């Protein structure tokens with residue numbers, strides 16, 4: 608009997624976790640469409656020589672979350688090579704983004720198009736911000 612209860616409980620917890628992730632990806636997609644798509648495009652391909660692609664970017668699927676969080680919050684125009692290419696536009700800052708917004712949009716860009724990296728939690732965003 609207890610075994611059954613534990614089994615049902617586990618399914619409920621698992622279902623809840625999957626739900627939260629799906630919902631956060633939907634939120635991330637909405638943020639992407641309103642705040643990123645204009646430059647990075649619907650397919651994440653960017654604009655050659657102008658706006659960096661997010662699809663297939665080694666940095667976007669990489670492990671340097673602190674850098675990604677910094678870029679999304681503060682904008683970016685270092686004009687250094689990204690996967691061997693240079694981009695002339697300057698990325699605008701998003702100072703109004705909450706940690707959860709950053710986590711959701713990062714989760715979206717890391718798991719969309721051909722990108723298959725891990726999702727990012729709000730706790731990871733907070734930890735990344737406190738790193739430096």
Ligand code: HEC
Pocket residue numbers: 638639642643644645646647657658659660661664665666667675678679683684685686687689690693694695696697698699701712713716
């Ligand atoms: C005004 C255009 C613009 C908007 C809006 C914009 N970006 Fe960018 N983004 C750029 C440009 C241009 C670069 C590259 C800048 C450079 O190389 O100096 C960039 C770079 C990046 C990078 C680094 C890519 C790499 O390979 O290292 C990430 C991540 C990123 N943007 C995510 C986002 C997200 C997420 C949003 C929406 C919240 C967003 N950007 C909105 C123009 C934009």
